[in-house]
Amino acid sequence: MAVARATIKTVEPFQVAWSADDPPGSRSAFVRITTTDGVVGYGEASPMQGGLHSLGIIERDLAPGLIGADAFDQAVLHDRLFHKNIKLGPEGALTGALAAVDIALWDIKGKVLGLPIAKMLGGAWRSEVAFYSSVGGNARRTVEEVVKVVEGRFQREKPSAIKVRRDGDRSKLDLDIPGDIAKAKAVRRLVGDDFPLAWDANNGYSVGGAIRVGRALEELGYIWFEEPVQHYDVRNMGEVAQRLDITVSAAEQTYTTQALVDIISAGVRMVQPDIVKMGGITGLMQCAAICYAHGVELVPHQTQPTIGHVANLHVLAAIMHLTKPAEYADGSGRMDAAFPDLPKPQGGQFTIPDGPGLGIQIDDGELRRRTA
Incomplete structure (x- = not known):
């Protein structure tokens, strides 16, 4: 029996403006993680100052350690990336960045297995x-x-x-x-x-x-x-x-x-x-x-x-x-x-949503149109 695997291909942190006049500090901070099989997971970072610090940490410090890794190793990745970057905090922007990645990996796992996260x-x-x-x-x-x-x-x-x-x-x-x-x-x-x-x-x-x-x-x-x-x-x-x-x-x-x-x-x-x-x-x-x-x-x-x-x-x-x-x-x-x-x-x-992963619809095109 084949063991489930979800190899991470891309990690995309991005900030979303919900109206044209949203200042950077009032925007949402998300991450989009895609596997080699095309499964997409979404996560959200701490919104402090629009999440810009956490998004920067994802792009510069976390993404290189995620590409090629297995999304099912989420707990290992969580600890490894936390301790690799521990001198950035360890509190605040780093744990906010890890939060976004972690939620996205759970979303991927649920979609691959066809299970809601709560299950x-x-x-x-x-x-x-x-x-x-x-x-x-x-x-x-x-x-x-x-x-x-x-x-x-x-x-x-x-x-x-x-x-x-x-x-x-x-x-x-x-x-x-x-x-x-x-x-x-x-x-x-x-x-x-x-x-x-x-x-x-x-x-x-x-x-x-x-x-x-x-x-x-x-x-x-x-x-x-x-x-x-x-x-x-x-x-x-x-x-x-x-x-x-x-x-x-x-x-x-x-x-x-x-x-x-x-x-x-x-x-x-x-x-x-x-x-x-x-x-x-x-x-x-x-x-x-x-x-x-x-x-x-x-x-x-x-x-x-x-x-x-x-x-x-x-x-x-x-x-x-x-x-x-x-x-x-x-x-x-x-x-x-x-x-x-x-x-x-x-x-x-x-x-509680009962669909796979987070269990909600996400209009990726709309997010891309609103990406700041």
């Missing part, structure tokens, strides 16, 4: 995943503006939960704590006492400020408090987590499994690594194993509405303990021209 990860515990609307940009809004924006998403998307993101200036801590608490109270009044809410500080508070806001969120019945202090301040993130009753989450900006263990050891009991930052499907499944071993909630961060989103859904289908909804940040539909059958929110749920 290859050990099987799907669920065919649907609840989602929460992730509503950003609220530091600059008035209380009334926050309520209006949240209300629009609440009515349009009918989510299972809502997360309110500050998205403020990270260099100015505790800038408007009374205003933030007023916004949290207004959103609670809008949705009612029992609807699940979360507050994302986006690293906007000192330890003292975080404790003050966290106590208010506890009184308001918010279910988690995300990244209250600077993400790199692991010790103090753990201190805030231990001093509050509300669940404190972190690790959206954590890029390696060792760093994830550090933040868990500090006392954080809910972690949110991102599939397009944490080395892709392989990296996120390693995170799932760590969380299972430590009894910690895994609630991945995920703001990219196309390939990253679908890859994340496959992982969420395959992990046993799913305690919170999946993140849904961009419901604008501006990318639908290239992705005509993306999972859409219905009744507070996303349905």
Whole structure:
């Protein structure tokens, strides 16, 4: 019996502009990997600054080690390329680049075998995943503006939960704590006492400020408090987590499994690594194993509405303990021209694609027309 093989022929990193006036930092970063048999896999890199740094790493540093390799050796390639280029980070642009490659290789494997990614990860515990609307940009809004924006998403998307993101200036801590608490109270009044809410500080508070806001969120019945202090301040993130009753989450900006263990050891009991930052499907499944071993909630961060989103859904289908909804940040539909059958929110749920690989249609011609 012949052993399945998928020899990599080409690796093409590219940036996509969704409108003519998209600045480079607001574009999507993808990779297209093609085998000698013509099977094409797609992956997505971390979008920070438009993913340009990760795309450059793919082109210059990863592609030479991928050409001629077998896509089925994805885990070997992941580790080999990570350690070969470890002095580039090892965090940030490198793991974002590896994420794009890794997702594309899983897509190829699924297409060759005729299996969805979730099935290859050990099987799907669920065919649907609840989602929460992730509503950003609220530091600059008035209380009334926050309520209006949240209300629009609440009515349009009918989510299972809502997360309110500050998205403020990270260099100015505790800038408007009374205003933030007023916004949290207004959103609670809008949705009612029992609807699940979360507050994302986006690293906007000192330890003292975080404790003050966290106590208010506890009184308001918010279910988690995300990244209250600077993400790199692991010790103090753990201190805030231990001093509050509300669940404190972190690790959206954590890029390696060792760093994830550090933040868990500090006392954080809910972690949110991102599939397009944490080395892709392989990296996120390693995170799932760590969380299972430590009894910690895994609630991945995920703001990219196309390939990253679908890859994340496959992982969420395959992990046993799913305690919170999946993140849904961009419901604008501006990318639908290239992705005509993306999972859409219905009744507070996303349905996991069950086609081969990622299981979605990708209009390659449209992507090429929009390549920046």
